[in-house]
Amino acid sequence: MIEKILIFGSGPSAYHIAENLISDGSEIIIAAHGSMPDIPVALEKTEILNNADLIACRGAVGAFAFTFDQNGEMLTREAAYAVIAEECERHPDFDAYSLNPGERMITLSALKTLLTNTNNGNEPFLGINTIAFLTGLGKESNPVILEEIMDACLRLKSDHHLIRCYILTENLKVGGLGLEFKYRLTRKAGVVYIKFTHKYPEIRTVEDGCLITFTDEITGNVCRLTPDMIVVDERLTPSPYAKQLARVMELETDALGFIQADNVNRYIVATNRKGIVAAGPARMFQTPADHISDADNAALTIKSLKTRMKSPQPDNSALINNRCTQCLTCFRVCPFHAIQILASGKLIVVPWACERCGLCTAECPEHAITLEGCNADAVANIIQTNAVKNDAAFVPYLVAFCCERSAKQAAETATVMNMPLPSDLRIITVPCAGIIGLEYILSAFRSQADGVMVLTCHPGNCHSGRGNISAHDTAAQAAAFLQAIGFQKKRLKVRTLAANMGHEFATIANDFEKQISDLGPSGLKR
Amino acid sequence: MAHKKVLIIGGGVAGLSAALELEQLGIGVDLVEKTGFLGGHAIQYACKATDQCVKCGACVVEEKLKAVSGNPDIRVFLNSQIINMAKTDGRSAITLRCQPTYIDPHKCTDCGQCYIQCPGEGAIEQGFSSNNHPLYALYADKCLHFTEQNCHICEDICPEKAIHLNMQSDEHIREADAIIVAIGFKAFDPVDKPYGWQVFDNVITNLELERILRRQSDAIRPSDGQIARRIAFIQCVGSRDATLNHLWCSKVCCGSALRMARVIKARHPESDISFFYMDVQNFGKDFEIFYAAVQDDVRMVRSLPGDIYPTSDDCLRVICFDQHERQSVEQVSDLVVLSVGIKPGSDFGELTDTLKLKSELTGFFSVSQPEQGIFTTGAATGPMAIDDAIASAGQAVWQTVQYLKI
Amino acid sequence: MPDVIEPDAIEITDINHLNHQRFENWSFSQDFCVTCGLCSSTCPVSGIDNFDPRKFVRMISLGLEEQLVESRWPWICTMCAKCEKVCPMGIEIASLIRGVRSLRDREKVPGILHKGLAAAIKTGNNLGLPQDDFVFIIEDVAEEIAEEPGFEGFTAPIDKKGANLLTTIHNKLVNTHTEDLKHWWRIFHAAKEDWTVPSENWEGTNWGLFTGDDKAMKIMVGRIVENMEKLEIKTLLWPE
Known part of the structure; x- marks a missing residue:
């Protein structure tokens, strides 16, 4: 049995995670894209792959195989789990301010280096009386950058008293531990802040430096600043290699390209592949304290997984039966990479990796995949059985397909809070709306339903990433189909809900009941 | 490995997360909650999704509460507080004072009859989540049975005979190998700020608006139950304030505030929403995109209002210095929402004494004290959002696990 | 969008060369301003002649001394200190403004304040009212009260040694608002108060406060103390 954990990264974050995992008794491998500088004592017994460029990733939680190109040689390492801890990259925003870098026009990182070098007897600030920091003008800044700027100013003020520091920004990002206090320290030290709301300063390069002209918003004065040095802030983005890792491992990324989708179901370090976690700057830019917190969370997540995998494997995951024609549809749609191709070509579901979303069962053209508790025929049967024969006044029979994590919870809240609900509402709970295939919707109508609701979580909130989107697509298809056969498509309603939306559930259901009451009994009703 | 046990103080999002993480590692958990409900502040928050999820994290709290509520390995003590701690051989003996819950969870069906028929104001409170069971909590300090010794309507009408008003408070001594302190935050009380909170019905806090949106979907005015169309959010009430320390x-x-503003606007596009602020802080992974979009929906005013006066029809005149006009201007709002600051939890002082904890100059707990086996986490260590609190809980659990050498 | 400014068109403040530490020894927390705007929003005179307290605080912090001293702004403020009450950073804005008033050449202090204070220093009251005239007015008003039912025999005790209470008088009350004196005195009478007014240095206002003139303020206060010592009175009523 493989027990090793592979760590991607060579920076502080990777170190911290390695330390955590070693202290927990795990055997680790570190795969550094470049080279791993200054190996700490704790890592001496650890295998470190330098210049390792990931080109393939196979397997699932408990048994991954990672293949690297190391200086032209192919190299494969097996590991039960992996942690991605690549550092992010810094991009100076010179372009945003139409400036060109130069000796006196530098990045925040460069300034930090200069400040460190001062210790060695250098005088990098000779002849510098005024420094202006440009941050978050046009593009928003963040507390990580602000803290670095404030620290630099405090350092400049304590070591080089005569240097005047001006911070030009839009929103002062003090939303972080201790930052308001630090802001006060910088003010005490004489740092001048100039905040802009709509109009930004005009920055021009002139003969012997730079001219900044602006209207001070508070005083209304037109001001001029001719700093001897300009420090430009930096954007923090994922490194190209981190993006490559995401691509090779088929991991979800966020809008900026960081590994890990912007999805609350991935809190804190989870990715869409069980057993692969993203921690620290690999998943978003953070403060150094957050990196440590992430490293701890990564170690905890893996420890927890290891504990769970010592118990018997789950017996309720999706199952592929012998109707399978190996078309690979399931392999393609599984958001969790839980479907593996065996050497024989046979497909299996890895129970540990399956999250029971049912996307595979909805997509499988051969109906070759079953998921316990999710069967369109059984569902149709329930709907049919519960249809009340009522010859008196028409009471619409409504069926609501509810995602277990969202709409079902909302329905429960509405019920327990005694909110009025339609009198004949049948809730069919599904593990993920992604399971709701065409046959679910159509068979509901065939089974006496006067109206059908498909209630999913909001886009961006689906545990399986795109189960909700898939349900919406299916419903749109069903609506088009119903319309084509001359059936009122208004009888099908698709809405999004979250677990904590009990009131909204009641409102949607009641509005729908009214709408169906107006339409009268369904034409498909027998 | 000997069976270890951890006691968690505080049943908010950080406490719930820590409890679940520990339970998954096979560590026994006692979860001590001061009020009658698990979930803390965050369980009261509304979903702020517009046409898509905005990642406020409120639904995650619901999911965690559900997982804890159904978990036989997490023992929950409601209405309970720590009154003493004694340490022997690395283990702590913690004395809990448990006020009676009065409602027997095994019999209660959450039918709500007690809540509907109770004549005492605030004596029976309704929880926010269907995962709170019982969904109702009875508070003796407001209950007429205790304050006037004469009422037992709830006891009589409960169809399940689940209410026992003669239940007595109790003390438990619980042993634990480590303690996680997750007492959360206390909202700043804005009564001394010049905005007329608790003087004018339609001046509410952001937490009150969260609750209104959660229960009623819309920004309902307290004075008349109508949907507010003109809403003013005032930021930094009790935050960034040296005079309050x-x-x-x-x-x-x-x-x-901005997520609530957007969801209100999405549901009622005719809403006129103003946001009075000094600096907009980042939130969420897609802050830039959100911030760009919100500026189309919301009037952003970079100045905090000074005074609020009522109008004859329960609206509010908000007076604010306009930077462009260079004079004070007035706008009339149906509802004013004060974004109140986050302070250390109300048990902060007592717990500091009982558990001998260290605190920062700011009044929040220092991050952790591994040598004592006591770990602090969540908003008790500084203001944080739901995702931060979950991360902080994970970190505290990892530290606990290392301390316990599991 | 960048701020396009025609440099020749307007006066430009070169903030490089300002002395930001100019007011360093003024410990009114002015540097801790977070520019929230609460002070300007709550100020009753914000907007008058482009005055607003936040701007004032920022100009102090930037070291824009000359502009402030020469402007009308310090004199627009009513010293109500509402701004101080609401400032989350505890900046003593009214004190700052008074501080700037003190920097103005005394000859350039707004006319009425300057003249009134000069008169007060010279004569003991802002009006320059001679002692005889003052005593006459006091006695005259007392006689009017004495004619009212229930106030028979009422007199205003002047310079009464060993009285319980010494009261100062706002100059307006012996000038255009003598009716207002009567309210006070009727209350004293009804309360059987043992009170007195000094015949000299009775002025209740202290325009040294408003003009930022510490020296004058001290003189005015010193005179009241002198009166109390001379008349052996322990309690002061200073209705200003």
């Missing part, structure tokens, strides 16, 4: 930004209020 609150030298911190509460970090989460910009996200809370």
Whole structure:
């Protein structure tokens, strides 16, 4: 049995995670894209792959195989789990301010280096009386950058008293531990802040430096600043290699390209592949304290997984039966990479990796995949059985397909809070709306339903990433189909809900009941 | 490995997360909650999704509460507080004072009859989540049975005979190998700020608006139950305030207010929403995109209002210095929402004494004290959003696990 | 969008060369301003002649001394200190403004304040009212009260040694608002108060406060103390 954990990264974050995992008794491998500088004592017994460029990733939680190109040689390492801890990259925003870098026009990182070098007897600030920091003008800044700027100013003020520091920004990002206090320290030290709301300063390069002209918003004065040095802030983005890792491992990324989708179901370090976690700057830019917190969370997540995998494997995951024609549809749609191709070509579901979303069962053209508790025929049967024969006044029979994590919870809240609900509402709970295939919707109508609701979580909130989107697509298809056969498509309603939306559930259901009451009994009703 | 046990103080999002993480590692958990409900502040928050999820994290709290509520390995003590701790051989013996819950969870069906028929104001409270069971909690200090010795309507009418008003308070001694302190935050009380909170019905806090949105979907005016069309959000009430000794930004209020503003606008596009602020703070992974979009929906005013006066029809005149006009201007709002700051939890002082904890100058707990086996986490260590609190809980659990050498 | 400014068109403040530490020894927390705007929003005179307290605080912090001293702004403020009450950073804005008033050449202090204070220093009251005239007015008003039912025999005790209470008088009350004196005195009478007014240095206002003139303020206060010592009175009523 493989027990090793592979760590991607060579920076502080990777170190911290390695330390955590070693202290927990795990055997680790570190795969550094470049080279791993200054190996700490704790890592001496650890295998470190330098210049390792990931080109393939196979397997699932408990048994991954990672293949690297190391200086032209192919190299494969097996590991039960992996942690991605690549550092992010810094991009100076010179372009945003139409400036060109130069000796006196530098990045925040460069300034930090200069400040460190001062210790060695250098005088990098000779002849510098005024420094202006440009941050978050046009593009928003963040507390990580602000803290670095404030620290630099405090350092400049304590070591080089005569240097005047001006911070030009839009929103002062003090939303972080201790930052308001630090802001006060910088003010005490004489740092001048100039905040802009709509109009930004005009920055021009002139003969012997730079001219900044602006209207001070508070005083209304037109001001001029001719700093001897300009420090430009930096954007923090994922490194190209981190993006490559995401691509090779088929991991979800966020809008900026960081590994890990912007999805609350991935809190804190989870990715869409069980057993692969993203921690620290690999998943978003953070403060150094957050990196440590992430490293701890990564170690905890893996420890927890290891504990769970010592118990018997789950017996309720999706199952592929012998109707399978190996078309690979399931392999393609599984958001969790839980479907593996065996050497024989046979497909299996890895129970540990399956999250029971049912996307595979909805997509499988051969109906070759079953998921316990999710069967369109059984569902149709329930709907049919519960249809009340009522010859008196028409009471619409409504069926609501509810995602277990969202709409079902909302329905429960509405019920327990005694909110009025339609009198004949049948809730069919599904593990993920992604399971709701065409046959679910159509068979509901065939089974006496006067109206059908498909209630999913909001886009961006689906545990399986795109189960909700898939349900919406299916419903749109069903609506088009119903319309084509001359059936009122208004009888099908698709809405999004979250677990904590009990009131909204009641409102949607009641509005729908009214709408169906107006339409009268369904034409498909027998 | 010997069976270890951890006691968690506080049943908010950080406490719930820590409990679940520990339970998954096979560690026994006692979860001690001061009020009658698990979930803390965050379980009261509304979903702020517009046409898509905005990642406020409120639904995650619901999911965690559900997981804890159904978990036989997490023992929950409601209405309970720590009154003493004694340490022997690395183990702590913690004395809990448990006020009676009066409602027997095994019999209660959450039918709500007690809540509907109770004549005492605030004596029986309704929880926010269907995962709170019982969904109702009875508070003796407001109950007429205790204050006037004469009422037992709830006891009589409960169809399940689940209410026992003669239940007595109890003390338990619980042993634990480590303690996680997750007492959360206390909202700043804005009564001394010049905005007329608790003087004018339609001046509410952001937490009150969260609750209104959660229960009723819309920004309902307290004075008349009508949907507010003109809404003013005032930021930094009790945050970034040296005179209160609150030298911190509460970090989460910009996200809370702007996300609520957007969901209100999405549901009622005719809404006229103003946001009075000094600096907008980042929230969420897609802050830039959100911030760009919100500026189309919301009037952003970079100035905090000074005074609020009522109009004859229960609306509010908000007076604010206009930077462009260079004079004070007035706008009339149906509802004013104060984004109140985050302060250390109310048990902070007592717990500092009982558990001998260290605190920062700011009044929040220092991050942790591994040598004592006591770990602090969540908003008790500084203002944080739901995702931060979950991360902080994970970190505390990891530290606990290392301390326990599991 | 960048701020396009025609440099030749307007006066430009070169903030490089300002002395930001100019007011360093003024410990009114002015540097801790977070520019929230609460002060300007709550100020009753914000907007008058482009005055607003936040701007004032920022100009102090930037070291824009000359502009402030020469402007009308310090004199627009009513010293109500509402701004101080609401400032989350505890900046003593009214004190700052008074501080700037003190920097103005005394000859350039707004006319009425300057003249009134000069008169007060010279004569003991802002009006320059001679002692005889003052005593006459006091006695005259007392006689009017004495004619009212229930106030028979009422007199205003002047310079009464060993009285319980010494009261100062706002100059307006012996000038255009003598009716207002009567309210006070009727209350004293009804309360059987043992009170007195000094015949000299009775002025209740202290325009040294408003003009930022510490020296004058001290003189005015010193005179009241002198009166109390001379008349052996322990309690002061200073209705200003």
